[in-house]
Amino acid sequence: MGKLDQYKIAEEPFYQSQADEIEMYKAAYTNRMPVMLKGPTGTILAECKACHDANPDNHVRLIGYDNYAQSQGASMVIYRGKGFK
Numbered sequence: 001m002g003k004l005d006q007y008k009i010a011e012e013p014f015y016q017s018q019a020d021e022i023e024m025y026k027a028a029y030t031n032r033m034p035v036m037l038k039g040p041t042g043t044i045l046a047e048c049k050a051c052h053d054a055n056p057d058n059h060v061r062l063i064g065y066d067n068y069a070q071s072q073g074a075s076m077v078i079y080r081g082k083g084f085k
Contacts, residue, residue: 052079
């Protein structure tokens with residue numbers, strides 16, 4: 001067993017989808033369209049806002065990871081720090 005094997009996700013975490021959201025997310029991914037999170041997962045955005053409020057001089061970046069490929073899937077700056085345009 002390699003050093004990184006302990007960090008690999010052994011099984012997919014439980015997720016209860018709502019209506020046809022999985023198909024919609026797959027279609028958005030296929031067409032390279034951004035997706036706005038809402039509902040329980042929208043708490044991520046509240047965390048980003050709290051981080052920005054606590055650190056207004058710094059960028060706040062949201063990074064999504066692909067648990068299958070074990071790599072970064074998406075990355076975006078949610079808030080820019082003061083002085084950046």
